[in-house]
Amino acid sequence: MKGVVFNYLAEMVEEGFGLEAWDSILQTTGLTGNYIASETYPDEELMTLVDAAHDKTGIDKKELIRSFGRFILPNFREQSPQFFEAHNDLKSFLLSVDRMIHIEVRKLHPDAALPEFDYDDELSSELTMYYTSPRKLCFLAEGLIDASAEHYKTKYELDHKECMHEGAERCTLHIRFLD
Ligand code: HEM
Numbered sequence: 001m002k003g004v005v006f007n008y009l010a011e012m013v014e015e016g017f018g019l020e021a022w023d024s025i026l027q028t029t030g031l032t033g034n035y036i037a038s039e040t041y042p043d044e045e046l047m048t049l050v051d052a053a054h055d056k057t058g059i060d061k062k063e064l065i066r067s068f069g070r071f072i073l074p075n076f077r078e079q080s081p082q083f084f085e086a087h088n089d090l091k092s093f094l095l096s097v098d099r100m101i102h103i104e105v106r107k108l109h110p111d112a113a114l115p116e117f118d119y120d121d122e123l124s125s126e127l128t129m130y131y132t133s134p135r136k137l138c139f140l141a142e143g144l145i146d147a148s149a150e151h152y153k154t155k156y157e158l159d160h161k162e163c164m165h166e167g168a169e170r171c172t173l174h175i176r177f178l179d
Pocket of ligand 1: 001002003005076077080083086094097101102105111112113114115133134135136137138140141142144145148
């Protein structure tokens with residue numbers, strides 16, 4: 001993962017729990033916390049930090065990762081507003097994640113650690129996103145979807161039907177748009 005992702009995690013923990021909490025997390029993991037935004041660091045370091053953040057705060061790991069997704073999205077929006085401006089609704093934005101956004105990200109950062117999404121968008125009020133990634137950050141995707149829904153002021157229900165964490169080959173994120 002890119003250093004920028006680790007820097008966002010530090011920011012989220014510091015905002016929520018204070019600088020002291022992040023320092024103590026770094027101490028227990030033995031990591032320095034010096035991440036250069038554009039450099040690539042081992043994926044496992046992110047999981048180590050999430051584990052330590054869970055130990056420190058007592059917050060469920062899935063919920064921590066979801067919150068992290070909610071935290072990251074507004075930062076993505078600030079840096080790349082054009083991806084949001086190109087779409088008027090949540091469904092077409094979510095369809096553009098794999099078909100456009102991550103393709104553009106890959107052009108700029110060929111070594112970016114990106115997931116793969118397949119879609120089933122046959123029904124107008126529903127969308128199924130099939131998530132595959134060796135990092136199994138499906139709960140990050142849930143948080144990113146949640147913050148995107150907030151951006152588009154859209155109510156939705158998400159059913160995480162199959163999960164890689166439960167042995168499935170891919171996660172099935174079924175979204176029903178309520179508005
Ligand atoms: C403007 C919007 C977006 C931008 C600019 C963006 C860009 C990125 C970048 C830079 C990374 C990290 C790459 C790395 O660390 O090497 C990433 C990872 C990821 N993105 Fe996006 N993204 C956007 C929206 C979304 C949305 C809406 C979703 C969910 C539906 C999503 C799902 C993910 C996931 C789950 C990862 C973690 C890596 C993995 O699962 O393997 N992204 N994205």
